[in-house]
Structures are given as structure tokens and as C-alpha cells.
Amino acid sequence: xxxxxxxxxxxxxxxxxxxxxxxxxxxxxxxxxxxxxxxxxxxxxxxxxxxxxxxxxxxxxxxxxxxxxxxxxxxxxxxxxxxxxxxxxxxxxxxxxxxxxxxxxxxxxxxxxxxxxxxxxxxxxxxxxxxxxxxxxxxxxxxxxxxxxxxxxxxxxxxxxxxxxxxxxxxxxxxxxxxxxxxxxxxxxxxxxxxxxxxxxxxxxxxxxxxxxxxxxxxxxxxxxxxxxxxxxxxx
Amino acid sequence: xxxxxxxxxxxxxxxxxxxxxxxxxxxxxxxxxx
Numbered sequence: 001x002x003x004x005x006x007x008x009x010x011x012x013x014x015x016x017x018x019x020x021x022x023x024x025x026x027x028x029x030x031x032x033x034x035x036x037x038x039x040x041x042x043x044x045x046x047x048x049x050x051x052x053x054x055x056x057x058x059x060x061x062x063x064x065x066x067x068x069x070x071x072x073x074x075x076x077x078x079x080x081x082x083x084x085x086x087x088x089x090x091x092x093x094x095x096x097x098x099x100x101x102x103x104x105x106x107x108x109x110x111x112x113x114x115x116x117x118x119x120x121x122x123x124x125x126x127x128x129x130x131x132x133x134x135x136x137x138x139x140x141x142x143x144x145x146x147x148x149x150x151x152x153x154x155x156x157x158x159x160x161x162x163x164x165x166x167x168x169x170x171x172x173x174x175x176x177x178x179x180x181x182x183x184x185x186x187x188x189x190x191x192x193x194x195x196x197x198x199x200x201x202x203x204x205x206x207x208x209x210x211x212x213x214x215x216x217x218x219x220x221x222x223x224x225x226x227x228x229x230x231x232x233x234x235x236x
Numbered sequence: 237x238x239x240x241x242x243x244x245x246x247x248x249x250x251x252x253x254x255x256x257x258x259x260x261x262x263x264x265x266x267x268x269x270x
Contacts, residue, residue: 008258015254019247033239040250083257087250094246098239196254203261210268 004206007199011192018043018185018192025185034098037091038186042170043193044088045114049152050197051081052121059145062138068212069205071138074145076204078124080197085118100165109158110166117151124148134212 018039028035058074061067092111097103106112124144131137159168170177170186178186 015251019251022247033243036243037246040247044250080257083253087253091246091250094242098242200258200261203258203265207261207265207268210265214268 004199004202007195007202011196011199014192014195018189021185021188025181026179028182031099034095035182037095038170038182039189041088041091041095042186043189044084044091046190047193047197048081048085048088048117049156050194051077051084052117052149052152055081055121055124055145056149059142062142063146068134068138069209071142072205072208072212073201074142075125075128076201076208078121078145079204080200082118082121082125084193084197085114085121089114089118096165105165108165109162110155110164113151113155113158117148117155120144120148120151134215 022036022039025036025039027033054077055074058070058072058077062070062074092114093103096105096111104111124141127144128137128141131140158164159166171183176183
């Protein structure tokens with residue numbers, strides 16, 4: 001618990017620094033104050049990609065090793081990924097409404113693939129809640145978690161593969177399209193959100209561990225008693 | 237609505253969601269015991 005509290009303390013400080021940079025960076029000439037939304041929108045969706053990547057890792061490792069901690073990693077990461085996808089979609093809609101004149105467009109590949117990804121991982125969480133048996137729950141959700149990750153590169157590269165309303169990546173192999181002050185603020189927020197993710201993961205996995213322990217059956221008096229085997233009885 | 241109000245509101249709602257999730261985790265951990 002102390003380790004988790006320290007992690008949350010570091011995450012809160014990092015988020016405060018991130019917010020300071022987000023609010024003091026110079027605004028974009030065309031988009032004005034709305035450009036500050038990049039400091040939540042991009043870090044949230046970066047975190048969602050990271051979270052769903054770790055869900056896939058945990059799922060594949062569970063299918064391979066069948067160790068409970070891999071299932072804990074996968075499920076905790078999916079829950080946090082869904083939260084940050086929701087924040088990314090919300091901030092994107094507000095931003096889109098301001099600069100595109102519409103909050104949503106089902107014809108846009110980036111928006112639509114992100115929405116599908118959000119609903120698939122909501123389905124992952126619903127699947128886990130629908131099953132009581134821990135083994136069946138882990139097996140079914142691991143299969144889904146390992147397959148669902150194919151959406152992540154599809155969402156990321158959708159702006160390059162299709163014609164979209166959404167802009168292409170701001171950071172590319174050949175450099176950044178952003179002014180350095182805005183880029184620094186965004187990268188500080190990406191780092192802050194990543195630290196927050198680590199803290200949330202530690203807390204969520206700790207809860208899963210404690211809840212699993214409380215569900216494990218205790219030793220019953222009857223466990224110590226064995227029925228005699230027929231051949232043992234016959235020899236008497 | 238002015239730009240500043242919309243942006244400030246969006247920041248506030250996003251941070252409130254993160255805070256609400258953190259509080260939910262804290263309460264669930266307390267309920268789960270040690």
C-alpha cells in the first residue's frame with residue numbers, strides 16, 4: 001500500500017506539472033485556446049494504446065503460462081485503457097466540434113476505428129463480469145484480449161491509410177509538425193499520464209490480488225478425512 | 237461559450253474522471269480488506 005501511495009503522489013505531482021505546461025504553452029495561431037486540448041487528447045490515447053498492448057501481452061502470457069498474475073495484468077490494463085479511450089474520445093469530440101464544426105463523423109476512419117476499439121474493450125470488461133469461474137473468465141478474456149489488439153495499429157495508421165478529417169501524426173520519423181513549446185508541453189503530459197498509468201495499474205492489480213485471495217476457499221475439516229479405498233478394506 | 241470556458245471545462249471533466257476512478261479504486265481496495 002505504501003508503494004502505491006508513493007506512486008500516486010509522484011503521479012499527482014507529474015500531472016500538476018503537465019497541467020502547468022498545458023496552460024502556459026503558447027496557443028496555436030489558427031485554433032487558439034482549443035489547441036491546448038492536445039495535452040489531454042494525445043496522452044490519453046497514447047495511454048489507451050499502451051494499455052491495450054499490455055492487455056494483449058498479459059492475455060498471450062496467460063494462454064501460454066496459465067499464471068494468474070498475467071490475467072490480473074491484462075484485465076487491469078483493459079479497464080484503465082477503456083477509461084483513457086473515453087477521455088480521448090470526449091476531448092476529441094470537443095476539439096472537433098470547435099475546429100471542424102462537427103463533434104463526430106461516422107465516415108471518418110480514425111474516429112470510427114477508435115469508437116469500435118472502445119466498444120470492443122467495453123465488451124472485454126462485460127465478458128469478464130459475465131463469467132464467475134476464474135479459469136473460464138481468464139481463458140475467454142485472454143482469447144479476446146489477444147485478438148482485439150489488432151485494432152491498435154489500425155487506429156494509429158488509419159490517418160495514413162485512408163482519407164480522413166483527422167490530421168496525420170504530429171510526430172513523425174522525419175520530425176515534428178509542432179512548434180517546440182507545444183511539443184515539449186505535450187511530451188511532458190505524455191510522461192505524466194504514463195506515470196499515472198503505472199500508479200493506477202499498481203492499485204488495480206493489488207485490488208485484483210486481494211479479491212482473489214478472499215475468494216479462495218479456506219481449509220475445511222472434511223479435507224483432512226479420506227475415504228478408505230476398496231482394496232485397503234479388502235485386506236483387513 | 238467562449239473558447240477558454242470550453243477548454244477549461246474539458247480539462248476539468250477529464251481530470252474529474254481520472255480522480256473519480258482513483259477514488260473508486262481506493263474505496264474498492266478498502267472494501268476488499270488487507
